[in-house]
Amino acid sequence: MTRIWWRGKNAGTLKRGGLVEVIEAKPNLDDIGGLECLKRWLSQRRPAFGAAARDYGLPVPKGLLIVGIPGTGKSLIAKATASVLQLPLLRLDMGRVFGGIVGQSEANLRSVIRTAEAVAPCVLWVDELDKACSGMAGSGGSDGGTSSRVFGSLLSWMQEKIKPVFVVATANDVSQLPPELLRTGRFDSMFFVDLPDAKERTSIWEIVIAGHHRDPRSCDLTALSKETEGFTGAEIEGAYREALHEAFAEGREPTPDDIHTAIAATTPVAKLMKERIEALRKWAKGRARDANTATSLADATSRPSRRVQSMN
Numbered sequence: 377m378t379r380i381w382w383r384g385k386n387a388g389t390l391k392r393g394g395l396v397e398v399i400e401a402k403p404n405l406d407d408i409g410g411l412e413c414l415k416r417w418l419s420q421r422r423p424a425f426g427a428a429a430r431d432y433g434l435p436v437p438k439g440l441l442i443v444g445i446p447g448t449g450k451s452l453i454a455k456a457t458a459s460v461l462q463l464p465l466l467r468l469d470m471g472r473v474f475g476g477i478v479g480q481s482e483a484n485l486r487s488v489i490r491t492a493e494a495v496a497p498c499v500l501w502v503d504e505l506d507k508a509c510s511g512m513a514g515s516g517g518s519d520g521g522t523s524s525r526v527f528g529s530l531l532s533w534m535q536e537k538i539k540p541v542f543v544v545a546t547a548n549d550v551s552q553l554p555p556e557l558l559r560t561g562r563f564d565s566m567f568f569v570d571l572p573d574a575k576e577r578t579s580i581w582e583i584v585i586a587g588h589h590r591d592p593r594s595c596d597l598t599a600l601s602k603e604t605e606g607f608t609g610a611e612i613e614g615a616y617r618e619a620l621h622e623a624f625a626e627g628r629e630p631t632p633d634d635i636h637t638a639i640a641a642t643t644p645v646a647k648l649m650k651e652r653i654e655a656l657r658k659w660a661k662g663r664a665r666d667a668n669t670a671t672s673l674a675d676a677t678s679r680p681s682r683r684v685q686s687m688n
């Protein structure tokens with residue numbers, strides 16, 4: 377990730393360690409395994425940013441909320457959104473918005489909005505939105521109403537904004553999200569990212585191995601996919617890196633045995649957070665679109681390869 381210096385009016389907001397950073401290294405959709413439904417949605421939205429869409433009478437796209445299991449590629453696809461839309465990517469650090477003297481948080485948010493609108497058209501990525509919501513009274517925390525006011529301002533801006541700033545927000549813990557955030561009209565769509573199924577894991581293995589400068593054809597991807605049932609993309613990458621470290625320490629290339637050992641040593645989050653994941657799936661059913669496949673969430677229970685129970 378690289379940061380650039382901004383010499384404009386809102387330089388304080390964009391500078392290193394500021395509220396917003398410009399991310400230059402953006403993955404492409406080809407760098408992401410699975411998530412076909414979300415990828416298709418993004419590709420379809422691309423023309424909606426152009427003048428032809430305005431002439432046609434389409435509103436400026438507002439944004440996208442991506443919720444799901446940790447390590448399943450939410451941040452990755454949020455970044456890829458900017459590549460698909462061919463727009464600059466700004467990352468908003470919500471943690472930095474809060475703090476300082478009374479009224480500072482609200483002023484910080486106004487500064488962020490001014491910056492994003494000055495850069496527009498752009499993608500504003502709000503990562504881990506749930507963490508920023510934890511201070512809100514409705515979610516059990518209390519900070520004198522600052523979080524609620526800041527979120528109120530963010531939501532009103534999202535509702536009313538005219539400038540083409542596409543907001544992509546990601547979250548794991550939906551219980552922290554205020555209901556008003558989920559109301560229709562805030563985002564164009566909400567997607568739920570589940571654990572990858574067998575086909576998606578094969579594609580993630582291929583991407584991960586190629587991403588580490590090795591030929592995926594030298595590995596039995598189908599076997600690896602089977603062996604990593606219940607793994608997230610992050611865990612697949614973690615296991616492969618572990619195997620690389622093992623081999624590198626001995627001055628050789630990784631063997632299938634190194635990979636098997638690294639997989640066996642991994643306890644997937646799906647096993648550790650079984651109940652939370654089930655609750656998340658239940659919450660998403662009927663509320664969010666399934667990012668992984670074209671299947672609706674109503675049918676998700678009939679996808680045994682992605683079910684956490686199958687790991688027992």
Ligand SMILES: Nc1ncnc2c1ncn2[C@@H]1O[C@H](COP(=O)(O)OP(=O)(O)OP(=O)(O)O)[C@@H](O)[C@H]1O
Nearest residue numbers: 407408409446447448449450451452580609610613
């Ligand atoms: N579908 C995928 N395709 C390819 N790589 C993936 C995929 N999912 C995860 N990864 C790998 O795992 C890393 C971590 O993924 P990412 O940060 O996007 O997950 P996340 O869902 O945002 O997790 P968190 O909820 O913890 O923020 C990525 O940088 C990538 O290397």
Ligand SMILES: [Mg+2]
Nearest residue numbers: 450451503546
């Ligand atoms: Mg993330």
